[in-house]
Amino acid sequence: MGAERKKTGGGAGSAVRGAAAALAVTGLLFLLPGLLVPGPEAKGDGQSAVSGESAPSGTTTAVPTGKRDGGRTVRLLKKDGTVEELTMADYLWGVVAAEMPASFEEEALKAQTCAARTYTAVLQKSAGHKHPDADICADSTCCQAYIERSDAQARWGLNAQSYSEKIARAVADTDGLGVTYGGEPIQALFFSSSPGRTVDAAAVWGSRVDYLTGVDSPEGEEVPNYHTQVDKTAQEVHRAVLDAYPGADLSGDPSGWFGPADRDAGGTVRSIPLGGITLTGSQVRGLFSLRSAAFTVSWDGSKFTFSVTGYGHGVGMSQYGANALAKEGKGFREILTWYYTGTAVEELW
Numbered sequence: 245m246g247a248e249r250k251k252t253g254g255g256a257g258s259a260v261r262g263a264a265a266a267l268a269v270t271g272l273l274f275l276l277p278g279l280l281v282p283g284p285e286a287k288g289d290g291q292s293a294v295s296g297e298s299a300p301s302g303t304t305t306a307v308p309t310g311k312r313d314g315g316r317t318v319r320l321l322k323k324d325g326t327v328e329e330l331t332m333a334d335y336l337w338g339v340v341a342a343e344m345p346a347s348f349e350e351e352a353l354k355a356q357t358c359a360a361r362t363y364t365a366v367l368q369k370s371a372g373h374k375h376p377d378a379d380i381c382a383d384s385t386c387c388q389a390y391i392e393r394s395d396a397q398a399r400w401g402l403n404a405q406s407y408s409e410k411i412a413r414a415v416a417d418t419d420g421l422g423v424t425y426g427g428e429p430i431q432a433l434f435f436s437s438s439p440g441r442t443v444d445a446a447a448v449w450g451s452r453v454d455y456l457t458g459v460d461s462p463e464g465e466e467v468p469n470y471h472t473q474v475d476k477t478a479q480e481v482h483r484a485v486l487d488a489y490p491g492a493d494l495s496g497d498p499s500g501w502f503g504p505a506d507r508d509a510g511g512t513v514r515s516i517p518l519g520g521i522t523l524t525g526s527q528v529r530g531l532f533s534l535r536s537a538a539f540t541v542s543w544d545g546s547k548f549t550f551s552v553t554g555y556g557h558g559v560g561m562s563q564y565g566a567n568a569l570a571k572e573g574k575g576f577r578e579i580l581t582w583y584y585t586g587t588a589v590e591e592l593w
Contacts, residue, residue: 310419312593318364320390321378336360336415341396342389343434344563346407349570352563353414355579358589359561362422362432363388365592369429422592423580425455429592430584435556436563437467439538441510442583443558448526448537457585458508461565462572467554472535474550481548484531485519492519499543512538512558526557560584 313332320328320335330338336357344356367387368379375381382390397404423430431453433445438461445456464470476484478498485492494501503517505525513525525537536554543549556562561583569579577589 310416312420312591313361313415316593318368318380319378321375321381322390323382327378332361332364333415333419335364335390337411338390338392338396339364339388340411340414341393341407342384342391346396346400346403346411348563348567350410350414351570351574351576351579352567353411354418354576355561355566355570356434356563357414357418358421358423358576358580359432359434360388361418361420361592362424362429365422365429366431418576420591420593421589423584423587424590424592425584425587430455430587431560432584433557433560434563435558435560437463437470437554437556438558438562438565439511439536439553440464441508441512442560442562442565443508443510443512443537445559447508447512447514447524448557448559455584455587456559458510459582459585460510461562461583462568463562463564464568466568467564469535469555470553472552474532474534474552476532476548476550477546478548481532488531489519489521489523492521494519498548499545502541502543502548505540510538511553512536516541 310333313336316332317329318332318335320330322328339360340353340357343360344353346353348356364380367374374386381387393408397408400407423432433456440463441460442458444452444458446452447458481498481501482494485494501519505516506514508514513528515522515524516528518528523531525539528534529537529539532550534550534552536552536556536558538554538558539550539552541548541550561580566579566583569582570576574582580589581587
């Protein structure tokens with residue numbers, strides 16, 4: 245699910261008020277996470293690095309539990325509709341195992357743990373808003389992904405023991421820590437990979453959040469499926485656009501349907517003319533199921549080709565960028581405060 249540096253966009257008080265005002269619009273942000281997560285886009289292709297082999301029978305791992313996370317509980321709505329109460333430590337283990345490849349650097353896993361802990365804390369403060377009987381659910385398209393320990397270990401095969409211990413350390417070593425802005429936990433959005441720079445929240449959801457601003461992110465060709473391509477016929481584009489935007493005019497030659505895109509410094513499309521109307525890059529991404537809004541589009545006389553870089557909504561922490569920063573020697577605190585502008589890493593409880 246790159247890393248972004250966070251620099252404050254104003255005084256803490258005004259920024260917190262801005263973030264609070266944005267919550268109504270950015271309720272959408274709790275998708276995924278992310279991002280991503282929200283669906284899988286927010287999760288950094290979470291299981292892309294795991295094995296499909298079965299775990300050795302009898303594999304068990306003792307989870308070192310910090311006193312802060314060990315003393316808090318999470319009511320988790322599982323996919324089968326039941327609600328299970330877990331310690332925060334056990335819950336976060338399952339989230340990190342689901343959201344980020346366990347092969348990543350430990351400092352990246354710690355950053356992911358803090359982001360997930362912060363995300364959970366915010367939802368617990370608004371308990372009942374989404375799920376009346378639970379704090380959070382295991383559906384990545386709604387809240388955060390979560391995987392049972394036995395399922396994760398089965399996927400990891402011969403790496404089950406080492407990966408289990410690695411994630412347990414990430415949880416224990418960040419016990420109770422989260423990301424705050426003006427003393428309050430943030431909407432700690434995350435996603436898989438950027439085209440070299442993350443995206444302002446305002447460009448995606450139309451509402452500014454001071455700590456969710458675009459920053460450089462160092463991932464690149466090491467990311468699986470970093471560059472992808474989607475082909476659409478003129479008929480497919482025509483149908484998709486008019487179904488969603490009946491006011492568009494696609495009566496002319498397809499070569500003139502798309503106009504020049506307005507892009508940010510990282511190449512993500514802010515807006516693009518299409519059939520006489522102007523859409524955001526995120527809207528085009530959704531229309532044609534693109535992996536990100538960092539795309540170019542061309543017409544060769546028979547089909548449109550969308551060439552896409554990265555994966556996810558692009559807001560907040562890039563998971564592959566976080567891993568790249570960790571490989572450079574950055575600690576989890578540096579990674580988090582790079583991606584979430586002007587924030588601090590502090591005890592949440």
